[in-house]
Every structure is written in structure tokens, then in C-alpha cells.
Amino acid sequence: MSARSLAPALVAALLSLSPPLAARDDEAAPPEAHSAASEPVAATTDAAKSETPAAEAAPAPAPQLVVVDAVRDLGKIQRGERAEVEFTLENRGEGPLKIKSAQPACGCTVASFDAEIAPGGSGHVRAWLDSSTLAGAVAKSITVVSNDPASPRAVLTIKAEIVTFVTVSPAFARVLQVRSQPAAPTVVQLWSGDGTPVEVLEVQAPEPWIVAYARRAAPGELRAEGPADQWRIEVELLPDAPLGPLADKLVVRTSHPRQSEVEIPLSGFVRAVLTPAPAIADFGSLGRNVLDKSRFVLKLFNFGSEPIEIQRAAIDVPFVTVATAAEDPGRRFRVELRLAPDAPKGKFEGTLRLETTSPSMPVVEVPVRGKIG
Secondary structure, rough: OHHHHHHHHHHHHHHHHHHHHHHHHHHHOHHHHHHHHHHHHHHHHHHHHHHHHHOOOOOOOOOEEEEOEEEEEEEEEEEOEEEEEEEEEEEEOOOOOEEEEEOOOOOOOEEEEEOOOOOOOOEEEEEEEOOOOEEEEEEEEEEEOOOOOOEEEEEEEEEEEEEEEEEEEOEEEEEEEEEOOOOEEEEEEEEEOOOOOOOEEEEEOOOOEEEEEEOOOOHHHHHOOOOOOEEEEEEEEEOOOOOEEEEEEEEEEEEEOOOOOOEEEEEEEEEOOOOOOOOOOOEEEOHHHHHHHHHEEEEEEEOOOOOOEEEEEEOOOOOOEEEEEEEOOOOOOEEEEEOOOOOOEEEEEEEEEEEEEEOOOEEEEEEEEEEEE
């Protein structure tokens, strides 16, 4: 056979060998085949997951707050009496009931409460009503806050009618007095509020320099709003009463069978005959660049019955000068303090001394202080 005739036969033989080689190449690199085979597996897994959802957590047992008697009516109580009240709370739920707070309105104070109540159990809120500043029909509330999810707040109510078996008019005694000066007594009237005959047995003053006494009111002293039988209580302060505010009470003991004791609030103020305002001349902290403009002004008031004069004003701080002037002659004076421009650096303290013509208070002293930077 010639070379020309062998060439086609060789080509045909080689072509016959190509398909098996191609098949082996596909088996060695089957990316499409692997992808196609893996998709059904993934789909089956997702479907299994969707058909078996995760189990939901069971809700925790919830408490239920129930107030057995949310409104307590105390009826008539005497003014000044402290009435105690106890409310019962029940837990009708399945979880523990926790009381977070019990907030009272004014005039009512919570003494205690049970912080946790077991399922099926009961607890209490204990409170008391202070009737000393109340009158007539009143209703005071207490707000209870708990962990009850359906109703976290509950309102408790205390009702009462505050009655006064012994009436005091005015209801308080206010005393304004100038030391060493004569003053009319402060007067309050007292009588039976329900028609029961009453006697004042004793009046107790809180301090030895407070004098209080009682007597039956004369016909010309009766208050129009009261009955014909009234008692008059007069309050005075002794000359050595301390200066400053007064806040206390008188205790009156009576023969009334329903109100044997009456408390009368006592307030007021005791002033000196001559009173500086302010009581201290405090320059504060000052820079040297403002010393020539620095001044301090105070007023001296005369609360006495007679007019006075300032005879002399002096200060023991060498770089402070003082000048006085009458704004209301005999009654009110202006006192001006000035710092010298060359005042030394640092803190300073001293005393302003005012000499007056007042026989009961001939000298008034005022502390002076400040700091120069």
C-alpha cells in the first residue's frame, strides 16, 4: 500500500479513539454535574427545616393584683386624730406578685407594705391619715404599683369626715414682737363645736418665755361666728424671748368628752429694736482693678416706738470708710461702706459699730468681711 493510500486510514483510526478520551475528560472535571446533583439535596434540607419550626418558649406565669376593698370610709373622726388603715391585696394569678411602691397623696402616709405576695396569697398596705390640717369631707388616695402585666397600678382610697368638737378661731396664733417693746397679746377664741358645754382646763406653752392663759370671753369679746359661751386664749412673749422666727404649738386641755386636747399652731418672729439688713456686710471676692468702685450698702431699721438717730459710725478695718444717711428720719437709715483703692491683697474681717440714741439698743454691731485678689 502506498503512503498516499495509508493517510486516510490513519486519520479514521485516530478519530475512532476521540469519544472515549472525551468521556474520561468529563468524568475528571464535572463542575456542572456536581452542581446539578447538589441542588436537590439543598432543597430537600430547606424543606425539612421549614416543615419543622422551632418550639416557642412558654410564657412565664403572670400575677394578678386584686384589692379586696379599695375604698375605706372611716366616717367621722376628730380633727388632729391619726387614723390607721390597712388594705388587703390578693394575688389571684399564677406568678409571684411584687409590689414596687405605694405612693400616698398629701395628708396620708404609708407606714409599710408587703413587697411580694405568692400565688393564691394575700398581703397588706398599712397607712395612716393625718387629720391635723384637714376639715370636712376628705378623700386621700394611695397608688400601688406592681408587676401585674394586665393592671400594674391600683388606687386605694381613704375617706373620712373631719369634725371639730372644739373650734378655735383663728385656727393659729401668730406673734410678731419687738424685743423690749410693749405689745398687745395675740388672741384666739375657743368654743364647743357641737353644743356640749366645755371648759378650758389648762394651756401649755412650749417655751418658758411664752406666756399663754385662758379665761371666759366677755360679751363684748365674742366672735360673731361662735356661740354665747366662748373662751379667750391670750399669748404673750417675755422681754427675753430670743430673736428670730417662732414655730411651735400651744396645747389646750379641755373638758369636752370627745376632744380633751386641742393643738394650736404658734408662729411668728421676734425682732430687735434696731435691725440691720443684711445682718452681715460681705463684700465677697474682689479684683484690685475694681476697688475704687466697690461699695456695700445696708439699711438700719428702727422697729421701736420712738424715733432714733445714728450718732457715730466707725469700723475697725483701716481701708474701709463708712457714711450714713437718714432715708426716713428716725425710722430707716442708709449705711454705705467703701474700700480704699490701695487696700491690701488678702482676706479681711472687722466690725461696723453704729452708736444710736435708742435707750434699749444704744449700739448696733455688724460683721464686715471680704477678700481682695
